[in-house]
Amino acid sequence: MTASSSSAVPALVPPIICLLGPTGTGKTAAAIAVARRMPASVINFDSRQVYADFPIITAQPDQEERAACPHLLYGFLPLTERMTAARFVELAMEAIAGVRDQGRLPILVGGTGLYLRSLLSGMAPIPEIPADIRRAVLERIRAEGPQRLHAELEQADPDYAARIHPNDTQRNARAAEVLLATGRTMTWWHTSSEHTPAPFAALKIGMRLSLDELEPHLAGRVDAMLAAGAVDEATRAHAKCPDPEAPGWTGIGCAEMLAYLRGETTLEQARSLWVRNTRAYAKRQLTWFAKEPGIRWFAPGDGGSVADCVADWLANRQVGPDD
Incomplete structure (x- = not known):
């Protein structure tokens, strides 16, 4: 896959890069490829990777990946707390400002389309719920x-x-x-309600495969998480918080591990459900991002082309990442 042609954007609007796509398509690797070309920091916009107790199950960047450049908004939230789009926007705005103050390029990486849309298009002013x-x-x-x-x-x-x-x-x-x-x-x-767009110029880059191409990789990814200690990770989390209604347990992988720990399924059944639910989630992500305008799509593993695209886009702005 190749990127589409682009035109220059207004130079006075701060730039951010948004690396998006379904689960398991190599978004973190692409972000690191960009960070090797220029000073950059990765900011998470995945609703599950915020939970501190589940670095394996939610596929958070590992230590080697984190050593390549700063990573923000990963693994900081207790599983008893809920993350919302509104809270994400607040945290992301703070993180972006901090990254820019350091003269680095903010790269938002994740697959929660609602969070990204809320950041870029503005939050809907939903009233407080009684x-x-x-x-x-x-x-x-x-x-x-x-x-x-x-x-x-x-x-x-x-x-x-x-x-x-x-x-x-x-x-x-x-x-x-x-x-x-x-x-x-x-x-x-x-x-339909009034929004206040964020004051950024965003380059949206997508990593994708067809669902048929992605499916066997997702199954292998689940198996790799189990081999890396997903059961032990869930066991430790369950010892701290056995409440099945806690927000952190609702994510894919976490819910299936909890069902196994509670004796509701066998481990093999939990694995099968995890794979099936991951595939369904990837399908929903593909549907969501297919409707998102202005995405330049690349194939997984094409980090060099992604970095070229970012460099060209910044050059067209005639400014650096810290303008």
């Missing part, structure tokens, strides 16, 4: 499971439902409580 509505939704989740809310979401907001997994307690609950409290869907809030 406590009684939040409690009522959580009671429904406990009694009926997130799948029932997801089925209702498919009727009320099919676009948003297609982007989240039926088992995702956090996002299904959020969609339900927002609809109850405001009478508006998440899609409406993200697309």
